Amino acid sequence: MLQLELAFPLARCFAATHDDPAHPEWPPSPSRVFSALVAAAHCRLGGIDGDSVAALQTLETLPSPMIFCPEADVSPSPKRYVPVNDIDSFFDKRKSSHPARPLHAERYFPAAFMLGEPIVRYVWSEDVNDAELRQLDKLAASMTHVGTSHSMVVGRFSRAEPTSTPDWIPDESQPERFLRVTRAGRLDELDRTHAQGGSMLRRPLPQAEHLQGYSARHPTLPEVRPASHRWLAWRLRGASWGIDTPEPLARSVRRALLALLGNNAPVAAHGHDHTCSHLAFLPISDVGHPHATGHVIGFAIALPGGLAPEDDSALMAALAMLHSVILPDRQVARLEPVLVSARLPKALHPSTWCAGRTGATTWSTVTPVILDRTPKRKTPEAIASAITQSLVNAGYPAPVEVTVRHTSDFQGAPRALDVPSPYPRYHARVRFAQALCGPVIAGRGRHFGIGLFRPLPQEN
Incomplete structure (x- = not known):
């Protein structure tokens, strides 16, 4: 099985859920990790090459992975007010700013604080070939963060069989939470979004990713009659x-x-x-x-x-x-x-x-x-x-x-x-x-x- 191991040296992950900017996302969604790998590929010396593209295109089509992760404190972030730093928003805020907080915008900085060993593992049921594994491992070694730049990571791809019960498994019948996962074409979609403009452009809704239901795998489940x-x-x-x-x-x-x-x-x-x-x-x-x-x-x-x-x-x-x-x-x-x-x-x-x-x-x-x-x-x-x-x-x-x-x-x-x-x-x-x-x-x-x-x- 293909495995990606991410170690968080600061035991924190700064990232928000897909539907609530104040609530931290835990564990980090597979699509977020894929975006971090794409960013690492473009930031390497010489930029992204054909071998990296082939490896990432294979990775984006794999089934949703199982996730092994520690428990985390996911308390919502308090509301904060920060100065507006782009021209269009500056003048928009000037028209409707609050007298007590002129030219400031509401922002949230959600973070999940890990309560156990700060290592997250993603395990796919399907594998890649040796050349693609080497390319993915190089990209993982080039990763610097997942989520915001505060979430520093050290990554490594390998082949490994799970030795313990996964903490989160894909489940469409009765999911306990939803995480973003990739579909075929996500790499091209990220490249197009990057080429369309900088921070002034509102990101379009992604078409090459979807929400995958996940459920916690309980270590000792009683015999249960499944849902009809x-x-x-x-x-x-x-x-x-x-x-x-x-x-x-x-x-x-x-x-x-x-x-x-x-x-x-x-x-x-x-x-x-x-x-x-x-x-x-x-x-x-x-x-x-x-x-x-x-x-x-x-x-x-x-x-x-x-x-x-x-x-x-x-x-x-x-x-x-x-x-x-x-x-x-x-x-x-x-x-x-x-x-x-x-x-x-x-x-x-x-x-x-x-x-x-x-x-x-x-x-x-x-x-x-x-x-x-x-x-x-x-x-x-x-x-x-x-x-x-x-x-x-x-x-x-x-x-x-x-x-x-x-x-x-x-x-x-x-x-x-x-x-x-x-x-x-x-x-x-x-x-x-x-x-x-x-x-x-x-x-x-x-x-x-x-x-x-x-x-x-x-x-x-």
């Missing part, structure tokens, strides 16, 4: 609905998605074939804390596993264009993709609803379960049995314990009877014999946000 759905979430702006009416909201998002898909909508989206798994449209509400309001603040779409590649591509292309939705009260709400960051509300974090990689055994409803089959005698035992059957029908194992309730365990969630439906519905707390990853949705309305479970706080 992929969780994609958006923040909902401009809506004032509560979670007591999830179905009309869910149907509005479904209509917007079907309009983008057109006549070639996959079966998983329109749901007209009961033999196939369908998408679930799930409103996300502010519940589960003392000041919870129960308002819908986001939206999630759970994609079932086993989609055909052409259906998956069509759905992802349409979801990328899903920017707004017309709600039943004619409000136009904006949808913004959720990216995991330090400032993300807990209700929008995927692990709040999917329990992360470790899973959870105890789950409780946020919206009540509408029973697939109503028992003739509505005793607690019969209702518990019907809830068990609804979970089994949805593809989950039978729980070992079911507690039927009329109110949710989560503050801000609606009572069972507050959710309009012509069928009986009940809140429930269930415990499974094996930990499982979410989302957990069951009952007649599971494709429209009714019957949505959430792991209890003590397990999340």
Whole structure:
């Protein structure tokens, strides 16, 4: 396996995350490290040569690497005010400067302070040839910093097999954070950006890199039933609905998605074939804390596993264009993709609803379960049995314990009877014999946000 080892002599890395200039990025993203290698290639005596270009073009196409790194203090940077040092910004600031801080601009200087051995290793599952390895090692030896010039590094490429568990691994199903990684063409893109101008030019959005989900690899994971759905979430702006009416909201998002898909909508989206798994449209509400309001603040779409590649591509292309939705009260709400960051509300974090990689055994409803089959005698035992059957029908194992309730365990969630439906519905707390990853949705309305479970706080 190909390995890049970076030692930080000062045990600090000055770099900001892709979405928050005040929050330090840790570990440094693979794309940031690639940019440092490109800078080192251009700064060498004689400039970049053909062998270096070939080695970097091979490196940019490798799969996302595993990352070995120490823990770090990633406290956000305080806001600072620095003098404006370019002419255009100087005159812009002069028009609207604050009397107490004339001609100063807000700046952040985020830094991750390493709490262990200050060495970061990137390990790729694929290798390069010997000539490319020699060129990459020369470039790593020429590197001076990663991030800002304060983050001095000493780098070395080699071939090595991991002797310990990686701290961060690529994970698309339930990522805990996102890091930038390169695609083919990133070297040419960096060269074009450099050739277009100096510091006066605003950098264009990169096209040859993407956000890769990463998750922490836990050393001793219990046996966990994997997730049956992929969780994609958006923040909902401009809506004032509560979670007591999830179905009309869910149907509005479904209509917007079907309009983008057109006549070639996959079966998983329109749901007209009961033999196939369908998408679930799930409103996300502010519940589960003392000041919870129960308002819908986001939206999630759970994609079932086993989609055909052409259906998956069509759905992802349409979801990328899903920017707004017309709600039943004619409000136009904006949808913004959720990216995991330090400032993300807990209700929008995927692990709040999917329990992360470790899973959870105890789950409780946020919206009540509408029973697939109503028992003739509505005793607690019969209702518990019907809830068990609804979970089994949805593809989950039978729980070992079911507690039927009329109110949710989560503050801000609606009572069972507050959710309009012509069928009986009940809140429930269930415990499974094996930990499982979410989302957990069951009952007649599971494709429209009714019957949505959430792991209890003590397990999340």
